[in-house]
Amino acid sequence: MPMSWAYSASRQRGEESLRTVHRALDLGATLLDTADMYGPFTNELLVGRVLRERRSDAFVSTKVGLLVGEQHVVANGRPGYVRRACDASLRRLQTDVIDLYQLHRADPEVPVEETWGAMADLVRAGKVRALGLSAVGARGGRRSRGRLHDGTIRQLERVQQVFPVSAVQAELSVWSPEALESLLPWCAARGVGFLAAMPLGNGFLTGTLTPGQGFEPDDVRARHPRFTAEMMAANQPIVAGLRRVAARHGEHVTAAQVALAWTLAQGRHVVPVPGAKRERWVAENAGAAGLRLTAEDLAELGRLPAARGSWD
Numbered sequence: 001m002p003m004s005w006a007y008s009a010s011r012q013r014g015e016e017s018l019r020t021v022h023r024a025l026d027l028g029a030t031l032l033d034t035a036d037m038y039g040p041f042t043n044e045l046l047v048g049r050v051l052r053e054r055r056s057d058a059f060v061s062t063k064v065g066l067l068v069g070e071q072h073v074v075a076n077g078r079p080g081y082v083r084r085a086c087d088a089s090l091r092r093l094q095t096d097v098i099d100l101y102q103l104h105r106a107d108p109e110v111p112v113e114e115t116w117g118a119m120a121d122l123v124r125a126g127k128v129r130a131l132g133l134s135a136v137g138a139r140g141g142r143r144s145r146g147r148l149h150d151g152t153i154r155q156l157e158r159v160q161q162v163f164p165v166s167a168v169q170a171e172l173s174v175w176s177p178e179a180l181e182s183l184l185p186w187c188a189a190r191g192v193g194f195l196a197a198m199p200l201g202n203g204f205l206t207g208t209l210t211p212g213q214g215f216e217p218d219d220v221r222a223r224h225p226r227f228t229a230e231m232m233a234a235n236q237p238i239v240a241g242l243r244r245v246a247a248r249h250g251e252h253v254t255a256a257q258v259a260l261a262w263t264l265a266q267g268r269h270v271v272p273v274p275g276a277k278r279e280r281w282v283a284e285n286a287g288a289a290g291l292r293l294t295a296e297d298l299a300e301l302g303r304l305p306a307a308r309g310s311w312d
C-alpha cells in the first residue's frame with residue numbers, strides 16, 4: 001500500500017517499488033497483498049508487472065468493494081460491480097487467477113450475503129481461489145475498546161453461511177492488539193487465516209519517526225490521532241520497549257523486526273503484511289522471520305503501556 005496509496009505521494013518511486021517487490025520474493029516472502037483502490041489501480045498494475053515474470057513465486061491477494069472519488073471513498077458491493085471489478089483486477093495483475101479475493105468493506109446498501117455470493121461465484125468460475133474479509137476497523141476511542149471487532153464478527157457469521165471464509169484481514173500490532181480479544185480467536189477456532197495489517201504501526205513501531213517531524217497533507221498520518229507531535233512523544237515508551245527486546249537478541253536486531261516477530265508469535269495462522277517501498281526495509285523486515293521471541297520478551301511487550309491518541 002505505501003508504494004501507491006495513503007502515504008506521501010511525493011515519496012513514491014515506481015522503479016524502486018518494482019525492485020522492492022522482486023527483492024521481497026527473492027528473500028522468501030510469498031504473500032503480495034494489494035487492493036484495486038490502492039492508487040487507485042496503480043498498485044495492482046505494479047504487482048502485475050512482477051507477476052507476469054514470476055507468478056509461481058507469489059501468493060497474490062487483492063481486495064474489492066471500495067471506490068475512490070475526488071476526496072472520498074465509497075463502498076460498492078453490488079454483484080454486477082464485483083464481477084466487473086474482478087475481471088479488471090485480473091487484467092491489471094496479469095494473471096488468470098487471484099489466490100485470495102478479499103471484501104475490503106461491506107457496502108451498507110447491499111446485504112453482505114449478496115456481495116459474498118457474487119464473490120463465491122468467482123471461485124466457482126476459477127477466477128479466484130479463496131475468499132477473505134477485511135475488518136470494518138473504525139477505531140472509535142476508549143468507550144468502544146474491546147468491542148472494535150464485534151461488527152466484523154457479525155459479518156463473518158453471516159458470510160460463512162454462504163461460502164467459507166479463508167482469511168480475515170485486520171490491524172494487529174504491538175500498539176493495536178484489539179484483534180487478540182475476539183477476532184483472532186474466532187479465526188483460530190475455524191482454521192481461518194489472519195492477515196495482520198499495519199504490523200509496524202504505520203511506521204511508528206520501527207522507531208525511525210521523530211515526534212513533530214510532520215507529514216505531508218496527503219499522508220494519512222497527517223490526520224491520525226496517534227501521529228500528532230504530542231502523541232508520538234507520549235507513545236515513545238512503546239518504541240523503547242521494542243528496542244530493549246531487540247537489544248537482547250543482538251546489536252543488529254531492530255525494533256521493526258521485534259514488532260513483526262510479535263505478530264508472528266500470535267499463532268501459526270497469523271501472517272503479517274508490512275508495507276514498505278524500499279529494498280532496505282524489506283530486507284530488514286524479512287529478517288524478522290528468523291527471530292524467535294522468548295516468553296520473557298512476549299511478557300515484557302505485553303506489559304507496555306497502551307497506545308495513546310489525541311482522542312483519549
Ligand SMILES: NC(=O)c1ccc[n+]([C@@H]2O[C@H](COP(=O)([O-])OP(=O)(O)OC[C@H]3O[C@@H](n4cnc5c(N)ncnc54)[C@H](OP(=O)(O)O)[C@@H]3O)[C@@H](O)[C@H]2O)c1
Pocket residue numbers: 001002003007033034104134135137169170196197198199200201202203204206208256273274275276277278280281282284285
Ligand atoms: N484491509 C485494510 O483495510 C488495510 C488497511 C491498511 C493497511 N492494510 C494492509 O497492510 C499493509 C501494511 O500497512 P501499512 O503499510 O499501512 O503500515 P505498516 O506496515 O505498519 O507500516 C508501513 C510504514 O512503515 C515503514 N517501514 C516499513 N518497514 C520499515 C523498516 N524496517 N524500518 C523503518 N520503516 C519501515 C514504511 O516506510 P516506506 O513507506 O518508506 O517504505 C511505511 O511508511 C498494507 O500494505 C496493506 O496491504 C490493509
